[in-house]
Amino acid sequence: MAKDLRAYALIQDGDFGAIEASRLIARVNERFPDLGEMDVLLTAEEDWTNTAHSLAGQGKKWAWLAEEKTVIGVRQLFSVDEEAFVLHFTPFAYNWTRARGNALRLFEPDAALEAQRFHVAIAPMDPKPGNLAWSKAQATIIQVFAAAIADLANISAVYWQSSDGFQSPNQIQKAAEKAIRGETPIDHWVQFYPFTPDNPGLKSRKELMGMVSLGLNPFTGREVEVATSPMDLALAGDRCYGACWLALDSGKDIRDRDTMTDAENGDRLIIRDKPEGWLRRTDDLGAYVLIPPDSVIDPSTLALKPGEEVKPSKIGRLFGR
Numbered sequence: 001m002a003k004d005l006r007a008y009a010l011i012q013d014g015d016f017g018a019i020e021a022s023r024l025i026a027r028v029n030e031r032f033p034d035l036g037e038m039d040v041l042l043t044a045e046e047d048w049t050n051t052a053h054s055l056a057g058q059g060k061k062w063a064w065l066a067e068e069k070t071v072i073g074v075r076q077l078f079s080v081d082e083e084a085f086v087l088h089f090t091p092f093a094y095n096w097t098r099a100r101g102n103a104l105r106l107f108e109p110d111a112a113l114e115a116q117r118f119h120v121a122i123a124p125m126d127p128k129p130g131n132l133a134w135s136k137a138q139a140t141i142i143q144v145f146a147a148a149i150a151d152l153a154n155i156s157a158v159y160w161q162s163s164d165g166f167q168s169p170n171q172i173q174k175a176a177e178k179a180i181r182g183e184t185p186i187d188h189w190v191q192f193y194p195f196t197p198d199n200p201g202l203k204s205r206k207e208l209m210g211m212v213s214l215g216l217n218p219f220t221g222r223e224v225e226v227a228t229s230p231m232d233l234a235l236a237g238d239r240c241y242g243a244c245w246l247a248l249d250s251g252k253d254i255r256d257r258d259t260m261t262d263a264e265n266g267d268r269l270i271i272r273d274k275p276e277g278w279l280r281r282t283d284d285l286g287a288y289v290l291i292p293p294d295s296v297i298d299p300s301t302l303a304l305k306p307g308e309e310v311k312p313s314k315i316g317r318l319f320g321r
Contacts, residue, residue, distance in 0.1 A: 006142075009146050010159065011155050012115040027151050070088070075088045076088075106187060106188070108166075113157070147176040155172075162218050163191045194211045246260060271290055273288060274286060
């Protein structure tokens, strides 16, 4: 199921309590002075009337609006250019369940999950899935909040709900700096899952592999699905990453039957735009299906090419579903 943008900072020591809003904003000002020049931030016609802080004198307004105790912690409400963000400090560990499938993770979270004592949820109040510019701006602010919290508390990791991915403490700041420069930190906000065919006719062919993304959907309303083809893990990863970059940072809209060229070998891959989904249709995930020229999948029908060993209806689902 598609999930909205939301991150969790896992805090591993100290007494539970919300970090003072003024300290958070001061740390953002200090560590990210270029944030005030971001073009993708949403502009406001007038400032908030309550206490506002200018980011490095650039006129971008941050404001702390409210803090309240909840049944399970403390909630703070912030405004960034009249966009509301919530930080929810919760006095117990975040409960994460490892999904089926072998994700290519930048950071394995087992030790970080074991070390955490409580967590902070960071999310926009008004997510807009599929709105690329808006969602990138919101994800950037989430990442900046996470980096500020990492400076002020001893955290073990940051978990991104939309991709099921984790960032180590030393990756959090780098991802924030990259996002502020206008470059999407794809390998931090999106994860890749390789898969091999699970149907009887294809699974014995060791060279066949596919790959899918998780985490692209909040930005584009799609995930990348690289069709099963003769390729190794590195090539599958390059293709999946390249399609994500095309969707996020190229400045071009992807249209059905567009093509993408492999930087490695010059192969031209066909992209099928399937709003209703393909491999993960039951999970409500639309897809950019990337079809290499030597794929076992026909780009016109998105079924097995004639002559393959099994019927199209027997193509296995991802993660064993």
